[in-house]
Amino acid sequence: MIRLENVTKIYSTDVTALRDASFDVAKAEFVFLVGPSGSGKSTLLRLMNRQERPEKGAVWVAGRNINEMPDSKVPHLRRNIGNIFQDYKLLANKTVFENVAFALEVIGRPRHVIRQQVPAVLDLVGLGGKQDRLPHQLSGGEQQRVSIARAFVNRPLILLADEPTGNLDPATGEGIMRLLDRINKTGTTVVMATHDQRIVNMMRKRVIQLDRGVIVRDQARGVYE
Amino acid sequence: MISRIRYVFREMWASLSRNKTLTFASVITAAVSLFMAGMGFLVQRGFDNQLSEWSGGVEMIVYVEHGHVDGDPEVELIRQELESLDTVVESVVYCDEECATKEANVLFAGDPDTLEQLMPKIPSNFKVKPIDKDSGEVLRSLGDSFSQLPNVIDVQTPDEAVETLGQLRGIIGVWVFGLSILLLLVSVVLIWNTIRTAMFARRREIEVMKLVGATNWFIRLPFMLEGLLQGLVGGFTGGLLMLVTNNSWTDAVRGFDPDSGLAAMVVTDGYPITVWVGMMLFGGLVGAVGSLLAASRFLDV
Numbered sequence: 001m002i003r004l005e006n007v008t009k010i011y012s013t014d015v016t017a018l019r020d021a022s023f024d025v026a027k028a029e030f031v032f033l034v035g036p037s038g039s040g041k042s043t044l045l046r047l048m049n050r051q052e053r054p055e056k057g058a059v060w061v062a063g064r065n066i067n068e069m070p071d072s073k074v075p076h077l078r079r080n081i082g083n084i085f086q087d088y089k090l091l092a093n094k095t096v097f098e099n100v101a102f103a104l105e106v107i108g109r110p111r112h113v114i115r116q117q118v119p120a121v122l123d124l125v126g127l128g129g130k131q132d133r134l135p136h137q138l139s140g141g142e143q144q145r146v147s148i149a150r151a152f153v154n155r156p157l158i159l160l161a162d163e164p165t166g167n168l169d170p171a172t173g174e175g176i177m178r179l180l181d182r183i184n185k186t187g188t189t190v191v192m193a194t195h196d197q198r199i200v201n202m203m204r205k206r207v208i209q210l211d212r213g214v215i216v217r218d219q220a221r222g223v224y225e
Numbered sequence: 226m227i228s229r230i231r232y233v234f235r236e237m238w239a240s241l242s243r244n245k246t247l248t249f250a251s252v253i254t255a256a257v258s259l260f261m262a263g264m265g266f267l268v269q270r271g272f273d274n275q276l277s278e279w280s281g282g283v284e285m286i287v288y289v290e291h292g293h294v295d296g297d298p299e300v301e302l303i304r305q306e307l308e309s310l311d312t313v314v315e316s317v318v319y320c321d322e323e324c325a326t327k328e329a330n331v332l333f334a335g336d337p338d339t340l341e342q343l344m345p346k347i348p349s350n351f352k353v354k355p356i357d358k359d360s361g362e363v364l365r366s367l368g369d370s371f372s373q374l375p376n377v378i379d380v381q382t383p384d385e386a387v388e389t390l391g392q393l394r395g396i397i398g399v400w401v402f403g404l405s406i407l408l409l410l411v412s413v414v415l416i417w418n419t420i421r422t423a424m425f426a427r428r429r430e431i432e433v434m435k436l437v438g439a440t441n442w443f444i445r446l447p448f449m450l451e452g453l454l455q456g457l458v459g460g461f462t463g464g465l466l467m468l469v470t471n472n473s474w475t476d477a478v479r480g481f482d483p484d485s486g487l488a489a490m491v492v493t494d495g496y497p498i499t500v501w502v503g504m505m506l507f508g509g510l511v512g513a514v515g516s517l518l519a520a521s522r523f524l525d526v
Contacts, residue, residue, distance in 0.1 A: 051436075077438075078435070078436060079437070083436045083437075091433065103437040105232055106438070107437065154437070
């Protein structure tokens with residue numbers, strides 16, 4: 001589903017965010033990217049949805065080299081990739097329903113499809129009765145569930161999650177991980193950047209460890225070291 | 226498709242209502258600059274009307290007694306006399322009574338009483354163009370002798386006032402044009418700034434839109450429509466102001482003394498409406514282009 005071939009990303013002459021990174025992620029796989037702040041986890045995620053382009057190497061997503069993809073095709077690529085963020089990136093003036101519907105609306109889905117899919121995905125993430133609330137009326141965990149619903153409503157092939165539990169207490173974080181695990185079991189590939197040791201050890205999924213832009217460990221059913 | 230159109234208009238309206246003060250400033254600036262440009266066109270047209278008899282380098286007009294038409298021996302005699310001065314005269318053009326009536330309608334547009342008195346007996350005329358400016362002076366000196374020809378009722382040459390008007394037209398034209406361009410630039414910058422402010426306020430939304438797969442055009446469109454609407458409303462308001470000003474001026478000229486010499490300095494045909502439509506289209510174009518440029522800044526996600 002995702003392949004990185006000798007990828008190097010340099011932000012400026014003295015900042016190399018990634019150096020010669022290579023790995024494959026299979027369909028429906030769940031992968032943790034771990035490492036300290038500044039190790040290159042977020043850069044890897046940004047390379048996978050073409051927010052960034054590498055200086056060297058190639059990034060393949062769903063069989064296409066996305067570095068060579070023309071800009072006009074990038075929106076279509078992103079419709080197959082859901083993004084989840086530490087700070088949720090919800091729109092404060094829109095309700096839960098509108099935040100999730102927004103993802104379908106801006107890619108031109110008809111109204112009847114939106115009316116059908118949004119309540120279904122809100123039920124899936126456990127926010128069935130809260131569709132008319134505004135983000136500030138929800139807890140942090142609930143806001144992250146809205147963010148997950150928005151990322152998943154279009155049934156993407158891949159979910160990229162950047163520290164999704166970073167702002168949550170341990171119990172709420174576990175709930176979010178159970179939700180991501182359920183989504184992963186539907187066949188969606190999940191790549192999650194985190195430095196939450198407890199969660200990585202609890203999930204026992206594949207772990208790719210980064211240190212100053214270099215992959216230092218790639219372990220199936222790994223733990224946080 | 227319908228949901229996209231609904232979305233675009235809803236977002237455009239939301240953005241306009243969020244940015245009321247800046248929107249108002251942009252519209253007013255666009256209106257004032259387009260008003261100036263429109264007035265410039267009308268002033269030019271007024272001068273053109275005032276100088277219409279003398280356009281194209283005509284230096285002498287020979288008026289023929291009413292009732293004679295092209296081909297009459299009397300008319301042909303005058304034509305032969307004028308054309309015989311081939312060392313001085315470049316061309317002689319006959320303006321029959323129908324043509325002269327049209328001219329009178331323009332020249333006395335601001336003095337309907339005089340026009341009414343003239344109407345039944347509008348004389349046809351010959352317009353004489355000299356080979357060059359020097360021969361024009363020779364021609365004018367011959368004016369008296371032409372007035373002695375049979376069936377010629379009057380011979381006119383441009384006086385100093387006409388020449389001054391011609392120069393004034395050029396000067397005013399340049400200044401009004403320059404000022405309009407300057408004001409239009411100001412309104413482009415203001416519309417650009419309004420759209421950028423609107424986009425900055427919604428940068429988070431734009432980032433989310435890009436990440437869920439919205440195309441740049443889909444994101445730009447509401448902002449472009451917002452700019453287009455600001456330009457259109459600016460053009461509409463400026464044009465309305467121009468029409469009101471033009472009507473007031475025309476009414477004022479009709480109240481002037483008939484000898485004021487300003488009877489033709491009015492625009493009473495459909496030209497102001499054409500200018501108004503042009504102002505709205507140009508305002509819309511300027512607004513759309515300004516917002517397109519501004520919108521591109523926040524799409525690099």
